[in-house]
Amino acid sequence: MALPKISHTQISNEFIENHMPHLNGGAVKLFLAIARKTIGWHKETDAICYEQLMELTGMSRQSVSNAVKELEERGLIKTVKAVKKTTVYEIDYEVVVQKVDQSGLKSRPPSGLKSRRTKETAKETIQKKPSATPSPMKDPDANSFQEMLTEEVPMEAWGSIPKERKNLNTLAANTRGLSIVTGVSSAELIPAIVTEYKKLKKMGKTDYWKSAPLTPSGILSRWDVVVEGLRKSHDKVRAYEQLGF
Numbered sequence: 001m002a003l004p005k006i007s008h009t010q011i012s013n014e015f016i017e018n019h020m021p022h023l024n025g026g027a028v029k030l031f032l033a034i035a036r037k038t039i040g041w042h043k044e045t046d047a048i049c050y051e052q053l054m055e056l057t058g059m060s061r062q063s064v065s066n067a068v069k070e071l072e073e074r075g076l077i078k079t080v081k082a083v084k085k086t087t088v089y090e091i092d093y094e095v096v097v098q099k100v101d102q103s104g105l106k107s108r109p110p111s112g113l114k115s116r117r118t119k120e121t122a123k124e125t126i127q128k129k130p131s132a133t134p135s136p137m138k139d140p141d142a143n144s145f146q147e148m149l150t151e152e153v154p155m156e157a158w159g160s161i162p163k164e165r166k167n168l169n170t171l172a173a174n175t176r177g178l179s180i181v182t183g184v185s186s187a188e189l190i191p192a193i194v195t196e197y198k199k200l201k202k203m204g205k206t207d208y209w210k211s212a213p214l215t216p217s218g219i220l221s222r223w224d225v226v227v228e229g230l231r232k233s234h235d236k237v238r239a240y241e242q243l244g245f
Helices: 013-020 025-037 050-057 063-071 119-128 142-150 161-182 186-202 216-221 223-242
Strands: 045-047 076-082 088-091
Touching: 025 050, 025 063, 025 088, 050 063, 063 076, 142 161, 142 186, 161 186, 161 216, 186 216, 186 223, 216 223
Parallel strands: none
Antiparallel strands: 045 088, 076 088
């Protein structure tokens, strides 16, 4: 049966070109399974039990254990293990700015995966090639999100632009729903949502998360956390008002 062209999980080119040839087949299968459970769901980490990994890879418990050890030793994944708790897995992306030595060769990190697009290289690209003005969205709230986000990162750096434009419409719909619940207008909520998401990025635990572009899909992947952050900020303001500040 042919595979559908939609619903993809992004896999680093660095992994495919420089790490996969040196891994056992079981380790490759396990890496793909962990990527599906984390990156595939727009998450940095996920608690995955052995039964799930065995089902996804078709491997035995011992084979999964051996593959986990191999990936850890190569610095490709991180795990957090606790007694009587499901192990938490994370793809170990290492944000590296490639430096050119005197011989003209680019240096590579000994292990881990690197993002091929760091903040520095993104800035260089922006300076060399002026970004085109994106066409306006029909939805006024979606257009407000687009204007705010493209001030931070040009649309060319978003990845799949058609997909992200759909995400802008989803963001707008979510914001209107939040407006109905809170009684706060969309015009006030949109900048507050973007600001709260930027705050979350700064507080991120990994360099990969901190340097990730400011995109519609990024906000949607942390929507519940963003809304909770807004609620806490709102509660704090109300408490100050009640105290007379």
